[in-house]
Amino acid sequence: MTNWTDEIPEAARDYIAGRRLDEVECIVSDIAGVARGKAMPASKFARQTSFFLPNSIFLQTITGEWASNPLGAFTEPDMILHPDYSTATAAPWTADITLQVIHDAVTQSGDPVPTAPRNVLKRIVQLYADKGWKPIVAPEMEFFLVARNIDPNMPVMPPMGRSGRRAAGRQAYSMSAVDEYGKVIDDIYDFAELQGFEIDGILQEGGAGQVEINLAHGDPVKLADEIFFFKRLIREAALRHDCFATFMAKPIEGEPGSAMHIHHSVTDLATGRNIFSDDKGSETDHFLHFIAGMQRHLPAAVALLAPYVNSYRRYVPDFAAPINLEWGRDNRTTGLRIPISGPEARRLENRLAGMDCNPYLGIAASLACGYLGLVEQTKPRPECIGSAYNVETDLPYNLGDALDLLDENMALRDVLGQDFCRYYDAVKRNEYKEFLQVISPWEREHLLLNV
Template sequence: MSKWTDQLPEAARNYIGDRRVDEVECVIGDIAGVARGKAMPAGKFAHQGNYFLPNSIFLQTITGEWADNPFDAFTEPDMILEPDFTTATAAPWTADVTLQVIHDAKDQQGNLVPFAPRNVLRRIMDLYAAQGWTPVVAPEMEFFLTARNIDPNQPVIPPMGRSGRRAAGKQAYSLSAIDEYGKVIDDIYDFAEAQGLEIDGILQEGGAGQIELNLAHGDPIRLADDVFFFKRMIREAALRHDCFATFMAKPIAGEPGSAMHIHTSVVDSKTGKNIFSGKKGEETEAFLHFIAGMQNHLTGAIALLAPYVNSYRRYVPDFAAPINLEWGRDNRTTGLRIPISSPAGRRVENRLPGMDCNPYLGIAATLACGYLGLMEKKNPRPEFAGSAYIDSDDIPVNLGDALDLLEEDKALCEVMGPEFIAVYDSVKRNEYKEFLQVISPWEREHLLLNV
């Protein structure tokens, strides 16, 4: 093995075995969480050390357009991308031996680029570290398997199962339902093993062809990396079996949306003890302060947790999605749920993020709100009892309103980083402007001849 392969994680070395690495994909997640970068022969990668990409990749919208640069003229200076070898993992769906390596973005002076999403999460982690705290998160991933949709004018429909019938909704937790597309699940397990990604469990969700994949708790940056890798891998597994995997928040009308619930606790960096639990296992003031931070700042953070116009179709009553920022113990109708746990495992589940959010930004925004709560030391609203599917002003109804609320939350903007917020706002307002120029089938059906 050459020197650079000695730095690889065990799973990557096991995947290579005694074979020769053919190609290395040098990747970085953009604002949307799309993998950007370069693929190069492994021999060239071994001698290069780093490479360059223009900083404009963070100004590209989901449609491929370019948002205005909020800082200077659109000169597209190069960033220096440095490999993080701890992230190296297989791309097991390729024909040859290919590795993926996430890179960190730095400017030409060696400083971390402040609007790179992975660097935004690192910034939040540093704020916790300065207080002697270490956040621990556990994301849940929900997604749909669908029939191939090659005409965007046609609605998305469920996939065909092995029985020859299309997947049915309202089959939550059914083992028979998930067996309908067992071959896709088998490939997900096989790919995950090859990549060294740990799956805590897979289950059938309430939507037709909807799956939930749970990840074990751990370091926020590593788990954001895992979600980033999982999204690409799941899409590849689905394509092998003539279907699509989608992480849209609401891909099918009349079905539930897909969330990325984020469970969060905070431990003392020296002792490893959960600061949400006292010596006798009781809930602490820090626990309540964390919840208050979520209630006071998540309204501003919705633009990060629900980043597209489609995201807001998920926030409707009676579709297993939260529509407010109430909190409750073991209450799945509240936006902030406190799961049953031991004192050591006491945590807050943020049920607001959609699966369409960038995992780095979804986790960063969640932690940022909790951090502000710990610093502000306010108490939350009283615990909500009963069904929380009630009218609320907590959740904005569209992306434009959400961006205005983000801009108004000065404390959250400062914690997330003003440079990042400026870039994010520019990209998202460009996308929203593009959407508003599209005339929908509903408008043509009901307005063309009636108004």
């Protein structure tokens, strides 16, 4: 019998080399992107080929409540989880020698569970493959390092830097600003290296304590796996230094929000060539169709790219937020930007997704919009020349409206999977209902005695 550790990536083998592996964490992503699963002794993991979890984990809200099952009775049948050994990676912050392994969820009849976020992304990638295409993505991760916040009634504050002063805003690209919390960054680098992840770059963003990490382009599922792991990695690095890392879209009033910009290109499976460029290096109809698909279907996809009530606080003018569906070349005011590149790397950057989205679902939704454009072969609106910040848009500005648009877009629902969309809607409607029952400090301050 083959030792399962022979099938894991080199970085994971190096991590456990010469040491006794104590524990394996068997995990899947829920709708929110939270790691669910179970941990077990490595010796037990080696003896088993599959594990079980109830399918109801995909009906759990971010608050821990349970949405009603839109597909029938709440009987909670077990799913079968199969380990994807290619995802095995270290958990270097734990006291014991531990590996994490992402699992694929299948039904008891062997079919992919349609409500599992990783399966949703795999479904989209397969749709591209069926057309002879391979999507390539390059995500950017923005997040805030903040002071420890143990009272939800208190505002979030920037962290204290090594200078003894709180991190300052409006210091984009400042190396000194990054140095203020250099020990956290050092641990992020160290953890990433032990886990076998390639960081393309780290920089200071515009917010106080806001950091951006860029990842190299590659396979959508692999990169979604890495972001899934990275969120935990970054949180653990921050906790080591008495601060929090948050991926909320808008954690600090008056500061910019955190996005997960996604760069997209598509290659031909047979030739490996970028279908967005022709033999002369010019833009192709495929490229324009892809942009048109984004413009037509992104309003309905926003429910997945901006999945919480807080997400829509990013979509405000004058905070470098892409609040439009315009496209332009090297134009950061447009929601859809064409970065400077050679023909072989021609790509489209979707700047709408928030860092609070589930990476599997955010990438899947964005790719789904582009795929529909390629299939529908429509043309985009004219390129935006100049600032797009004041352009009127069809984007929704709250979660309820976003869910309504997703509910109405049958083409997007068919691509993502109807069962998944029903589950997603049930979870998000439940969360939105819970939020509407909470009275905010703003309401108490301005309405209590004035209306």
